[in-house]
Amino acid sequence: MRMIRCFVPGLLLCLLIGLVPFAQAQNDDAAGQALLEALAVSSYEAKGEAIESIITSGDERSRRWLDELLDGKLQRHKDTGRFVIVLENRGRNWPVIDALSFEEAGEMSRRDLDRIGINNALRGQLQSALAVLDLYTDDVDDRRDAARELLGSVDAAMVEPLRELIGSEDDAEVRRLLEQGLAIHRLNEGDIEAIAELEGSLNSRVRAALNSATQSDDPLVADAASAALLDIEQKLRINSGLETLYFGLSLGSVLVLAAIGLAITFGVMGVINMAHGELIMLGAYTTWGMQQLLPGQPGLSLVLAIPAGFAVAALAGIAIERGVIQFLKGRPLETLLATFGVSLILQQLVRTVISPLNRTVVSPEWMSGSLMINEGLSLTLNRLFVLGFALVVFACLMLVMRRTRLGLEVRAVTQNRAMARAMGIRATRVDIMTFALGSGVAGLAGVALSQLTNVGPNLGQNYIIDSFMVVVFGGVGNLWGTLVAGLSLGVINQVLEPWVGAVLAKIVVLVFIILFIQKRPRGLFPQKGRAAEG
Amino acid sequence: MWLSRPFRERSTQLFLGVLLAALAAVTFLNLALPADNPFHVSTYTVTLLGKYLSYALLAVAVDLVWGYLGILSLGHGAFFALGGYAMGMYLMRQIGDRGTYGDPVLPDFMVFLDWDSLPWYWLGFDMPWFAFLMVILAPGLLALVFGFLAFRSRVTGVYLSIITQAMTFALMLAFFRNEMGFGGNNGLTDFRELLSFDLRSDATRLGLFIATGIALALGYVICRAIVASKLGRVSVATRDAEARTRFLGYRVERFQLFVFVVSAMLAGVAGALYVPQVGIINPSEFSPIFSIEVVLWVALGGRGTLYGAVIGAILVNYAKTVFTGVMPDAWLFALGGLFVLVTVFLPKGIAGLLGYRFRGHRFKGRHSKRRSSAPDTSTSDTSTSGTREATA
Known part of the structure; x- marks a missing residue:
């Protein structure tokens, strides 16, 4: 969310913090209409006062009104003076609900409606007011967001009410954020001890406050602030290093997934399969197809797509072989x-059969979002899943090659085909099985890739050269070797990227x-001994 | 003289005869017949044929390294495109102040990107002799550096194919960048004149067609001369048994490097002739797919024959023109099918089908009988062993 810093009149917030918890429901339509009516003026100053009176009214609907006002959805009918909330402002006629009862009110022509405009100052006032309102909601996440929003905009009048709030708050995170908000306020007042409380925080507003404190007249405060800032910057550097590493590993895991099937067909069997990328594409399309079969269940279809993608690609591989x-x-x-x-x-x-256009595969809920490590570093979940998936696939493949009869036969046939056949191994069958295994793994790569990129006919082509590399x-x-090479190439690419740009990094x-x-x-890990004689 | 030897071969005589007759016939049908005569060849067709001929020269260059040296280059499109860019830069400079922005020195795209002076590597391209020299030198230099590194390390077989592909892929990415100063995505276009001949006039187009035909004839003769010389025999020996040739005392990598560089230069010339006829050069010529397609032309025509490469290039591109016009969706099916059919059922290509056995091919003797369809499998019989000796 874009943060617009603003100065919130202290009196207003003081009043508000005192009032809100005790406010009685006053859902009087006439009073509500009067409150909204006050907004329909042209002067922004008058509008500001109208917003204040809405906040202090204690009306339960005020929260929604302010939200919609911020979005520009609160509008007034020109002729009747009735206030409505626009649900969707597309087309000529907009569906609306009544602003007082929140009941559906059909559609209205957009020509009949007047938007209640706001300017940046009002927007800032509204955001802070909403943040304070949100501090009283039951939802912990909302409270945390609200407390974060308040960082840097706490002023003298708010200190006392916030203190009380901290006492009654049971979520530690909210308490910490509010304490930080107070500490920023104290720092602005020149309190050197506040710096100790802010140390180590990665929040950008905390950094901004410390930054301005380094310009302080008091040399002690300035020094302490710059020391704290230096410490924070150190942490940020570590964070960004970790982030680069994470993105690098994520890119690397994609490369490993794409290449690991090839490592079997090309590396072990010695077959150059330029259609490997298209087997990846088939796996991705299988995921898409699964979602078409099971609409509304992205999670289940993704899980089912794993064996299905393997099977489809493996069958295609057998056909090619x-x-x-x-x-x-x-x-x-x-x-x-x-x-x-x-x-x-x-x-x-x-x-020809599906479409030349890209298809979007929906990510299930448990794969979207991100894992917060700390305030400066969050790991996107879908990439984390793909990374884990790549490692699991790799481990399974290692097991198959090292611990199963098939793996043993594959190694025997590649090392000495004639001798293996003499020992009773059906070499042709082994060829088919190996190729199917490698192709199936490509299909798995496709299933994983469908979660990161769009699924299109060119999906595989983009990976074939990389995979061979x-x-x-x-x-x-x-x-x-494939695992190490894939991960390290991914990391190298990400490390180079900020210096030279994405394309040049790839070229390098x-x-x-x-x-x-x-x-x-x-290569990095050449085969030794008898296998090297191939 | 070594260059005159090919003229004594029947295959070369026949090839040159057919080529020159075709050139003369097209010229006659274009100039002498009125436009409404059914046998009239329009200038559009002449340009199209000129394009095919430049592709044919590229195919000959690929055949020289693949058919006679056993190196499957999947990056010859890069040499072709470099030659094309050198020519394109010359043509850009010839536009002068007639561009959209009217800058006397800078090409339009540089003005658009707010550049205030020409980058150093654009200097000199206003002089035709320098540009034409670069058409040959730029691809030659790239081939020299790349080949020197690769052959010295004895990277052969599949590995070499894959890194040539990586080379052209990297170049494609590089040329797509606006900062490179080669027009980025859009490439170089809007050409006006070549050596002060208007590129849009019919006479120039016919002239370019004839020039391409002559270049193809010359390129063919040079390749035949190389192949028929002692150097050619050593390279064929390298193709069939690299280790054995080395043990006989030949510096295999020097022969490989020489032939590779000559081939790259020929590809550059082909690109330079291609650009003024098509009117544009952009980074898509670097795409790995184009280079693989070129290999298909050679495989279809029959590798290791040179004239087969010409036949393959013209046939496939004619088919492409027809298919993309009539049913564009089917073209990739046809092309993909061709790849499969030719490699599985027609390993010697059309030339093998015709069954010609010219004098110049007698060296395909004892060794290739055993493995007649696979002259490129070098010394060993498993596929990943291309670099086996390298670790020795």
Whole structure:
């Protein structure tokens, strides 16, 4: 929310804080009409007084009136003088409700309505007044927001009432915020002890107050304020470092998810699958399709989309393996071209069958929002989920490759196909299973990606080059290498971004990898021993 | 002289004959016949054919490295686009003060971006000889640096393909940036004249078509000369058995570098001829997809034949023109299908289908019989081993 600092007449708030808790319901329509009538004047000064009288009236409806006034939705009918609240101001006729009874009042032509205009000073007055009103609500979150809003706008008249409020408040966070509000006020008065209370707070208004205190005439206060400020800035730097790291890991987890399937098909099997990106896209579209099947249940459909996305992509992978790749064994460059053709066909298929436009996948509620670590640092939940998902997928894949019969057979076939066959392993079957596994993981990546970006026909194309880079950088045939490479490339990208911009950061990373491959052609973690002889 | 050797080959004679006859025929049909004659070739078609011919030259350049050196470059579009940009910069400078903003020196997009002087790398592009030199040198230099690093480290096979793709992708991202000074998203366009010939006049367009045809003929002859020389034989040996060639005492990376740079220069020339005919150059020419498409032309025509590359380029692009005009949605299906069909069922391309066996191809002997359809699998039989020797 945009914060407009304002000076709130102290008397008003003092009165208000005293009055509100004890106000009796006075839902008298005539009195209400009179209160609103006072707003319909052109002078902003008179409007300010009218707002004051609304606040002090103790009318239960005043909260809603002020809210709507702030939004410009409180309007007056030109002819009848009736006050209404506009629900939606689109089109020619607007649906309205009556401002006194809050009952539906049909539609009114926008030509018949007069908006009650406010200016910035009034807006500030309204916001502070609403914040104070909100300090008395039952909802803890609303109280916290209100207390945060009051930071920096506490004045002498409010000190006493706020003290009382702190005494009766049972939420510690609200108490802390109110104390800070008082401390800012005391700091402005030149109280050096207030600085100790403000230390370590990351709130921008606290910083602003400390900043102005450094200009104080009292050298002691100025010094203490700058010391506190320095401390806060240190914390902020750590915070922004952590944030960069988080975004980097998040980007890295996306890269890992996109590349990990490729690490199996390309790294372990040695098949260049340029259609890998399109398998990711299929996974994302499966999520979208699931949501179309189960409208209104984004959470359930997302959970169901995980196995479904895996299955769809795995089946598509099997089709590609059987239809194209098996004929091109031992001819990697031809495989590259043929699967590129497959990727074009899949893209166009989606464009023709579904739509060339992007589709939006709704995020379930438990994935939206963010996790507050402290006032300067919050982690968006959907990215946190994707990060966790990537790690889980990676762990499962490691388990499959290391602990199951399939994994053993896959490793046997890649190391020595002829010998593995001689030992009774059906190599063709293993090929199919491995390719299905790698493709299925691509589908999982698609499910995760649908939560971060729009789902469109070009979704996969954007990731294919990055995915290959991650696999090659990490060392072909090495799943750990893919994990480390993906995460570190993500972090490098995010660290570079503030210096050189997003596009240049990507270019720098690409050039870095190109040069890196010259130096270490087998990646970060080259395979050793017999596997390296491949 | 080594350059004259190709003229003694029957395949080259035939190719040059067909090409020159086609040039003469199109010129005649365009100039001599009235516009309402059914056999009249319109100037629009001439320009279209000129575009195909510049693509064909690019395909020849790709075939030189893929067919005879075993390097599948997925980044030749970058060399093509660099040549195109060099030409585009010259054409931009020729606009002079006739641009929308009327600045005598700065191109329109620089005025728009509030630049007050030309960046240093734009200097000299008002002189045609310098610009034409850069058409060859800029891609050549990039290929030299890139190839030097890659071949010295013995990055081959799939790895090389992927990093060439990364190279053109990085360049595409870079050229999309306005700050680069190459017109960003919109690229360079609104050209007026080339060597003071009006680019919009029919005569210039026909001239450009003929020039492209001649450039293609020259490029073809140069490639054939390289291929038929001892150097060409060493590069074919590198393609078929890199390690063995190295053990025989050849500095494989030098041969690779030379051929790669020549190929990049040819691609640059193709780009420079392409730009004035199409009238625009923008960063999409750098897109990895375009480069892969070029490889498809070569694969369809038949790699390792050079004339196959020309046939493939013209056929695919003709099909593209027809398809995108009649049913645009089907084009990507057709293109994707072509990729699959050609690699699975037609590994030798159209040239292989025709069954021609010209003298110049006898070197496809003993070695390629065993693996006739896969001249690029180098020495080993598994796919990820392209860099196997590198760790040795």
